[in-house]
Amino acid sequence: MGRPHFLSGSSSTAGRDKDIGDAGARIPTPDQPLLDSGSSRDSFGDDGRGSLESGSEAMHRRMSSASSSGDITEFERGLGQSQRGYQVLALACALLISVGSHYSAHTLGALKSTIKKELDITNTQYGALQSTVSAVNTVLPILGGLFIDAFGTTSGSLVATFLIMLGNLIISISTHSRSFSTMVGGRILYGLGSGAITVVQETILGSWFKGKGLAITIAIQITTSRIASFLSMGTAIPVANHFGFYGAAFWANFLVCALSFGINLVYMVTMRRIHRSAPERIVSRLRSKHRFNPRLVLFFFGLYWLFIVESFTLGGGWNSFLHINSELVKLRFGANDSVAAWSASVSQIMPIFLVPFLGWFFDVFGLRTDMLVLSAGLFTVSMVLLGFTMINPLVGLVIFSVSLALGPLAEIT
Secondary structure, eight states: OOOOGGGSSOOOSGGGGSOGGGGTOOOOOSSSOOOOOOSHHHHBOTTSSOOBOOHHHHHHHHHHHHHTTTOSOHHHHHHHHTHHHHHHHHHHHHHHTTHHHHHHHSHHHHTHHHHHHHHTOOHHHHHHHHHHHHHHTTTHHHHHHHHHHHHOHHHHHHHHHHHHHHHHHHHHHHHHHTOHHHHHHHHHHHHHHHHHHHHHHHHHHHHHOOTTHHHHHHHHHHHHHHHHHHHHHHHHHHHHHHHTOTHHHHHHHHHHHHHHHHHHHHHHHHHHHHHHTSOHHHHHHHHHHTOOOGGGGGGOOHHHHHHHHHHHHHHHHHHHHHHHHHHHHHHHHOOOHHHHHHHHHGGGHHHHHHHHHHHHHHHHHOOHHHHHHHHHHHHHHHHHHHHHOOSOHHHHHHHHHHHHHHHHHHHHO
């Protein structure tokens, strides 16, 4: 199969010197993927009701009208025809580049008792080990967002996945030397990468998918991350028992992170291939157009900051519980390590099944605020059941899992 004509770098149309922005289409670069947005009439239906059409439909309609007037280049035409394929590739890469981060996130919690014994540390030291990631991520997402605005998603994702992989390598090595300080250093590097990878991932998805397709795309992303977390919590102890060494679970983390890094390289190569086909002046214009100005923060609505407080409160509760639920089941309900780990993994299972449906539901009916309130209520109920009753812990964990399915998707979309 020959190289697609729009990637050959040549163009013979009369509109070669015409600014691509005039045709209403944007082109992807390594730093700015294809954005399916144009004029307000392109983004919203002609009936004025604000219904969003899919990116490929908008691109096709813009190109059809522009090609008849000679305002579209051979590059734009070829890119539009191949946009669906690029979207599928971008979706697959965006989903998989964070699998290593999510898979590594909960191994420490599942092996808490073993780690305290092997490293001879106290609960206080374990808390410091666990909180290193959270401490790093307090301000890192903001800095990560600024970095991505300045250097693009390709560079940002490459740095993030490399730090995640390197951090897990150091953590794995520390299990052999039984060095608490080395493990802390690895956790810090992991935290630097994991804090930025979510920003990168959602930026990629938000750039390639617009309108009603965005919620279901984010839903797929959340489902993928929950599957990785579920498998991590459920397999950490079996892997450690199979190899007779608790560090084997951390080496498994490293291998999954290396896979995510490799997939990221595939995404980078694809974006560079598209970039080589774009005129440099168009790339420069897009980069400058999408650069973030920090002064814009002063114009955010008060409701936005209220939402930030809500996300901080709920997110802090979810994440804290996910790191202690295994030991909670073990100590409060008398389960052994394997049963406690698998029981705790139930807290990750409902998003796998509910989130794809919720993505469609939010696209069609909205009601995100209602679902967010319901999520907070269910979270409260689950904590009361697990902390103040002796009802089977699976009941409280399933209710918590439903809360975890409803809340994050409503927040992000």
